[in-house]
Amino acid sequence: MMGPICAAFALTCFTAPAFAETCTVSRYGYGGDRTASGERMNPSAMTAAHRSRPFGSHVTVTSHSTGRSVTVRINDRGCL
Template sequence: MPFEANAYDQVGRACWYGPRLHGRTTASGEIFNQNRLTAAHQSLPFGTRARVTNLDNGKSVQVKINDRGPHVGNCSIDISRAAARRLDMIKDGNARVRIQAAGR
């Protein structure tokens, strides 16, 4: 199914989370797996598919919202380690991103 980014469009910061929470239950009830393409967001509904684009290098990844957060700093979205790897932001820990979501 093609991605349609019309419903939600925001520029902010992405942070990533992984090893410390791997295997724990997310706010949606799913088990967090740092190797899957998932994310935490404060308001997007669980199950929403969102495209996150690193504005510094143009790389993007599609993630599924399955948790609530971020709970620290000035981040707009927390992405899994796998998603952060695709955006090439593991080392920096955060990046300026565009978040586009279309629904479930």
């Protein structure tokens, strides 16, 4: 049985055509601090960081190795 899908992501993206992006994803390992949107970090929430997408927008993250997808809400800014 698989464990729960990791919820808080930081996305580092590279532009690709037609609204698709290839990203490197990492998981927040802690909570409590504030995100760029002012929310508290919550590793159990289905949220993500993105350098340019507006806060509150939703993106679908798909694993290239497994093909599994999850939709997350942008609430933080990625670095790089």
